[in-house]
Amino acid sequence: MSSTLELLAAKAEAAMAAEDNVPSPCVSVCRMTADRSLCQGCYRTLDELRAWSGASDGYKRSVWRQVLLRSGLVREPQD
Structure with missing residues (x-):
């Protein structure tokens, strides 16, 4: 696993455990595809990046779920 993904995985644990003030997935690798x-660092879209600071914790958790899927750290359940 790359160091960027390792950082993201470590931050994901804290984010999913947070009841409030959900931390950002930013890993200080700020480059767009x-x-x-x-x-390329946090797997967020431009819209997600722009909305983050004013977003609710619920929205932030939903973005985290998308980040984990996009990064390949988790997979969608198969029926």
Whole structure:
């Protein structure tokens, strides 16, 4: 696992345990993919990055779930 993914995985544990003040998935690798769809460090979209500071903890948890899926750290359940 790359060091970026290791950092993200460590932050995910804290984020999912937080009852409030959900921490950001930022791992200080702030580069967008070539198509500008995702940050290469935290796997958030531009809209998610922009909304983060004013977002509710519920929204932040939903973004974290998407980050974990996009990064491959978790997989969607198969039926």
